Amino acid sequence: MPADETVRRLSAVPGLDAPQLAAAFLSLADALQAAIAIKGAVGGPFLHVSPGLAALYGRPAGELLGRSDAELLDAPAWVPLQAAEQRAVALGGVQAHRHRIELGGALREIDVARLHLPVAGGAAHDGPLLMLWIDRTEQRRRDQRLQQALRQLEEQAAAPRAAPAGAPALAQARIEELLRRELDLSQREQREFALVSIEIDAPATTPDRPSSPEAARATARVQEALRSLLERHTRAMDAACALGDGCHALLLSGVGLATAHARAEELRRRCATELVPLDGEVLRFTVAMGVASWPHTAGDLEGLLAASAAARALARQRGGNQVALAGIRFERAPA
Structure with missing residues (x-):
């Protein structure tokens, strides 16, 4: 409200004393x-x-x-x-x-x-x-502390993490150990579990970044984004592991083939809509996923690993950005 209008309204109040009003206003200000x-x-x-x-x-x-x-x-x-x-x-x-x-x-x-x-x-x-x-x-x-924290987060997100020597072999050994533990637990408790094999569909490049160092940085950023998605959208009882060559393994504890497929589809959609910033540009990526489960797909760890990898290859063969299910094994009944 304009000051002149305020004065007019206050002047119309009977018995209102201007100095008294000013003193009262200053008292209110002092209280705060x-x-x-x-x-x-x-x-x-x-x-x-x-x-x-x-x-x-x-x-x-x-x-x-x-x-x-x-x-x-x-x-x-x-x-x-x-x-x-x-x-x-x-x-x-x-x-x-x-x-x-x-x-x-x-x-x-x-x-x-x-x-x-x-x-x-x-x-x-x-x-x-x-x-x-x-x-x-x-x-x-x-505000300055917040801006500094945001810059640090952006720098951390933009910095590709170098994998240690022998990382793929260590990761393979880790996922096999996790699978052995899950198989032992599932056999004792008579429950299912699933293994999802994940691979990024295409090199993480943009039209003006088609080659080596820049393409490598872009690929590393997308790999980091995928690892972050797996960490944020898996349960504490699940386990995700990077296997190298753009492949990841996701162990889903205590779920069957149908549930594992639904969760893989959700993760695939998240990957397709994820925005990955790099040097002022935005990268997009999709994944091919293969889902296998115990005991319906395979009866041992080697068979489970092979089945999930074969299903992932099938998803890639179909054009990527999709989830493929491993076939269900049928055992011949004894004569």
Whole structure:
């Protein structure tokens, strides 16, 4: 609401005393530790100082009253404050300025809104100056910490992780060990489990990045994105493992072929919609997946690994970006 309209409405209230209203408003501001000040003139002494403003200056309010900024602050601080006061008077109305000055022994970033109230019949610069201060220092620090954290996350996400020597062989041994444990548990508890074989469909390249070092970086970023998806969208009891050559294995504990297929489809859709940032561009990727389960697909670990890999190859043969099921084995009944 415009200030003139506010004045008109307040003037219509019977028995309302303007000084009393101003005092009440300042009391409300003090209760919220708002930093408010009133000066008699530009560059002049303080006529009113709220506790919030006194805290910014690092002095008791009594030490500020009757004194000017030039008396209280060093020149690098009070000179820009006084210049902003002069601009507020020259422009009229509410004027907001941002200051980065030393106050109370600390460097602060402060927004100050100023309003000059000219005196009827006086010179243009006569009349009190009302000021509201907002300390943005902590907010700026939080924003800077947040931006720094975001940059670190982006750098970590963009940095390809070098695989240690012999990583594919170690990964193969790890998944085989996990499968042996899961097979032993499933045999004892008479339950199912599934193995999903995953392969990225195509080299992670963009039209303007068709070759070696850049293509390698893009491929590494997509591999990292796939590992991250597997970590975020698998249960604690499941296990994902990178096998090298763009292939991954996902062990789904305690689920049958149908459930494993549904979860693989969900993961395939997530991969197809994942956005992978690299050097200001966005990479997309799809995967081919093969699903096998124990005991329906194979009765031993070697057969399960071979069946999931064969199903993955079938998904690739069909054009990729799909999930293929391994065939269900049928044992001949004894004669």
